[in-house]
Amino acid sequence: MLESRRFVIIGFFALVGIIYLLRLFYLQVLDESYSIESSSNSIKRVTEIPFRGQIYDRYGKLIVYNTPVYDLLVTPYKVRVDDTLRFCQVLGIQRRDFDSLMTAASAYSRVKPSLFLRQLSKEDFASIQDIMVDYSGFEFAKSSLRTYTAPTLANTLGYVSEITKGQLEKxxxxxxxxxxxxGQSGVERIYENELRGKRGTKFVMQNVNGVYKGPWKNGELDTMAVAGENLHTGLDLEVQQYADSLMVNKVGSVVAIEPATGQIISMVSAPTYDPNILASRYFSKNFAALARNPYKPLFNRPVMASYRPGSTFKLIQALIGLQEGVITPGSGFTHANCPVGCHNHPATSTVALGVAHSCNPYFYNVFRRLIYKNNIKNTFKASAVGLDAWHDDIAKFGIGQRLGIDLPSEYKGNLPNKKYYDRFYGEYRWKFSNIYSLSIGEGELLITPLKMANVAAIIANRGYYYTPHVIHGIGDKKAVKPEFLERHETGVEPHNFEPVIEGMIGAVEAGTARRSRVEGISIAGKTGTSQNKRGDDHSIFIAFAPVDDPKIAIAVFVENAGAGGSAAAPIANLIIEKYLSRKVTNKALEERMMKLDLMSKVVLPTQKKPEDASKKKTETVKPKSGDPNDPSNRLPGTPHPANPGAMRKPVTVALPKDTQRKAL
Structure with a gap:
């Protein structure tokens, strides 16, 4: 019995010994990772960072590429610096910088390498490489610097910077x-996964001083870094730079779209900045300066700023009215008994004339018919039911919602409905007299420049649109995201667009935009003047061209420039000609727009309204028609003159943000 137990115990220990021997054989002979770890003093694992993908314009011109640079990393517990002053002189930094950088590195980890000095050029690296061998604990890593072929598209492209602690944790x-x-903003952020590529790993031999002695095992275990996917945009770099030049010394936006595809041709946010200044080792200092700039150049106005659309909104009113059958192409309205005043023009006996003359009473009547077509006798309930139906029709044009552009922080704007007004007046305690300013694009409507450019594209397409997008191809195959190929219908029949387009042509040929028309190019456009509580009104123009075969749809917003025909229309028409003809014939107009400086008219958030602007606003409150009920120039949200007590609370408090606070 004892003998058998002895053999069992011996067998057990023999089995354990065999297992240990087999495991040891695997670790020392078969498993390369053990060999690497055991040779940590002579074998080093190096992670290779791939180049980010490059970005091209619609014609294959390079917009963004990479310049090789070097980062200096530090592992605090290994650091040996006998002469700190000499070390700082070698790197060109101050002693206080050395102390703060070492403190930050130690706070992160004493045993892991972290960034000490970023983006050293090839020349800087070559000059200090040999000297740095004397300082243990420091090592170089290859990196790259985003470089831009032109100082443009800063807000659209975005920027890259060091990942934050919060982003690391999330x-x-x-x-x-x-x-x-x-990628922290713009295209760089939205397409981070495509642009970043895949890391590689290689194993190199080094001596005790950290000097490179060649690849380990001839690189058999190395994995190559894979560069990120290249991005192909619909942007026209030449037109973009031209649009930038027209918006110098102005605050506002330009958005141009290819109607047939939804590709963004040009996107200007003014004022802007050179993207190269955020792609340098001085990122923190430059970013802080941009953030302090009172004109907010980091604010991407085309997708984030909101304005009242003014008369440009009348185009949608006309289209909905025609589709719902409350008007016909030959419908006309008088100015009698209308609370909104109008400009001096002949009678508006058709939809086309109503659009061409931008007749306020005409669209007041269209809106009234849309609201009251339900035939409900109760005035309050009729307004509520009619407004919700109107809201749903307008929403099909992308108003009051995010379009889904491939840029971050798109603002959805504001399209009021019954629920919106119920919050401030009480259910069924408001009626048409409280909302009729919506008929002419004022009141509580808020819209972004991107959405108005999309409206121009919808009209150009006679009823549909594709989601506007900057990137139209990813990688060598130029793959397109499926959501950008989806056609969105507005529900308005194509034939209903013809009288509206006829009126838009009239506005350019003989109406409010006639002074900037382009010879040889048929343009359909509409001016707008957006009411502004702080300073002069904003100038708006939307258009598309050529009329019979649209290639470009555009929206231009110029803050504090006054009427739509004064600045927005000339700028838009110059850009249209540049895109279609690759030249500009009206040099006098071009020079005038480039020299136009409106920065002095911009009222910054910290400033009071200029005295002359205040006087102008006081004067414009007086109705042009002489009708005391005319709100055409009345500040949105103020009580109706005929019923001062109708508004229990100013509607302007309902707006998501003050228009100018967003616009600036």
Missing amino acids: QEEPYYRQGDYI
Whole structure:
């Protein structure tokens, strides 16, 4: 019995010994990772950061590429610096910079490498590479610097910077490390996964001083870094730079779209900045300066700023009225018994004339018919039911919602409905007299420049649109995201667009935009003047061309420039000609727009309204028609003159943000 137990015990220990021997054989002979770890003093694992994908315009011109640079990393517990002053002189930094950088690195980790000095040029690297061998704990890593072929598109392209602590903690997969770069805004942020590529790893031999001695095992275990996917845009770099030049010394936006595809041709946010200044080792200083700039150049106005659309909104009113059958192409209205005043023009006996003359009473009557077509006798209930039906029709044009452009922070704007007014008046305690300013694009409507450019594209297409997008191809195959190929219908029949387009042609040929028309190009457009509580009104113009075969739809917003025909229309028509003809014939108009400086008219958030602007606003409150009920120039949200007590609370408090606070 004892003998058998002895053999069992011996067998057990023999089995354990065999298992240990087999495991040891696997670790030392078969498993390369053990060999690497055991040779940590001579074998080094190096992570290779891939180049980010490049970005091209619609014609294949390079917009964004990469310049190789070097980052200096530090592992605090390994650091040996006997002469700190000499070390700082070698790197060109101050002693206080050295102390703060070392403190930050130690706070991150004493045993892991972290960024010490970023983006050293090839020349800087070559001059200090040999000297840095004397300072243990420091090592170089290859990196790249985003470089731009032209100082344009800063807000659209976005920027990359070092990943934040919060972003590190929130990442779903352990891809990024301390010191890595990541897209923070614009296209760089939305397409981060496509642009960043895949990391590589290589193993190199080095001596005890950290001097490189060649690849380990001839690179058999190395994995190559894979560069990020290239992005192909619908942007026209030449037209973009031209649009930039026209918006110098102005605040506002330009958005141009290809109607047939939804591709963005040009997107200007003015004032802007050179994107190269946020792609340097001085990122923090330059970013702070931009953030302090009172004109907010980091604010991407085409997708984030909101304005009242003014008379440009009348185009949608006409289209909905025609589709719903409350008017016909030959419908006309008088100015009698109308609370909104109008400009001096002949009678508006058709939809086309109503659009061409931008007749306020005409669209007041169209809106009234749309609201009251339900035939409900109760005035309050009729207004509520009619407004919701109107709201749903307008929403099909992309108003009051996010279009889904491939840029971050798109603002959806504001399209009021029954629920919106119920919050401030009480259910069924408001009626048409409280909302009729919507008929002419004022009141509580808020819309972004992008959406108005999309409205121009919808009219150009006679009833549909594709989601506006900057990137139209990803990688060598130029793959297109499926959502950008989806056609969105407005529900308005194509034949209903013809009288509206006829009126838009009239506005350009003989109406409010006639002074900037382009010879040889048929343009359909509509001016607008957006009411503004702080300073002069905003100038708006939307258009498309050529009329019979639209290639470009555009919206231009110029803040504090006054009427739509004064600045927005000339700028838009110059851009249209530049895109279609690759030249500009009206040099006098071009020079005048480039020299036009409106910065002195801009009222910054910290400033009081200029005295002359205040006087002008006081004067414009007086109705042109002499009718005391005319709100055509009345500030939105003020009580109706005929019923001062109708508004229990100013409607302007309902707006998501003050228009100018967003616009600036």
